[in-house]
Amino acid sequence: MVDMLIFWDERESPISLQHFIERLRTELFGLGVDAHFIALANEHDPKNGRLKASMRGLLDYVVELGPKRLLCFGSHPSVLGRLIQPALKCSLHTNQLPMSMDKSSKKKVRLEPVARFLLGGDIWTSDNLSSNYIFCDSEDMSDESTAVGLVLEDDRFNLYESQLEKVGLTVSTFSKKNIFENYQTQLKHVGLLMISSEVDPDGKLIDIANALGKPVLLISEFGVALGVEDGVNGWVTYSATEQRLLQCLVNWKGMSSDARRVLSQYSKRHQSKRSGISKYFSQFDLKSHKELNSFQKIS
Helix, strand or coil, X not given: CCCEEEEEECCCCCHHHHHHHHHHHHHHHHCCCCEEEEEECCCCEHHHCEECCCHHHHHHHHHHHCCCEEEEECHHHHHHHHHHHHHCCCEEEEEECCHHHCHHHHHCHHHHHHHHHHHXXXXXXXXXXCCCXXXXXXXXXXXXXXXXXXXXXXXCHHHHHHHHHHHCCCEEEEXXXXXXXXXXXXXXXXXXXXXXXXXXXXXXXXXXXHHCCCCEEEECCCCCCCCCCECCCEEEECCXXXXXXXXXXXXXXXXXXHHHHHHHHHHHHHHHHHHCHHHHHHHHCCCCCHHHHCCCCCC
16 A cells, blocks of 8 residues: 655646655655655646546545555645545645745635635744744755854844954844745855844744754853754854854864765754654654764764
């Protein structure tokens, strides 16, 4: 029996959605899961993984394949999944994607409240506190930059800027709102995010940075790590003036390109396990992904 059937919408699909689906495919392959992918399309060709939007077409395909679980990603796949749910013999899992990845929801803005009610399920986004999971498209991100990003709303902004100037690191500044709305542009040429825990109490900015392969230097005077693990997805210091903070910046500046690339990959994997794709699949009681536990910490 097939473990999972992944149902998504390829019609006018943005590149970020295509990258997301490939990440799902890669993760499931690493987990050894027997997963099939079927896409909503403009042509009906089930043998090649494409279905026209039809309750009957989807139900017939699911019955023939016989998966244990049907996972729907996006507005139209999730609505179709909900509509055929009474006839399903497998479990159904629906997923709301960010508007930037879900072209169908953009076209049906007036129907969105109804669609959201029908969808239920898990929410994937980076700018909503009610979201369950985060995915950020990191394909065009650079892992070569040594520039340090600072958040303008940070009360210690001036202090951090002064410290970075002493070390000789380039500073890139942006507002918290801009990161949520346009993270790719804001963080594309940033190598490290330096931030106070008070600015990001829910850890969303840290998750976004890590998802893009950017480690985080967290200054947490109240002892809260917010998911940052030393040498894996960044570093934690407990004072804005302690020597360790300056040492972390000096180490970052002198770090080799290879070490920065490794740290970038660690950051992505850590975020995936904490709030992303790996975290999502952990709910299905699949075997653990051994690679995710193989970090060699970088000081």
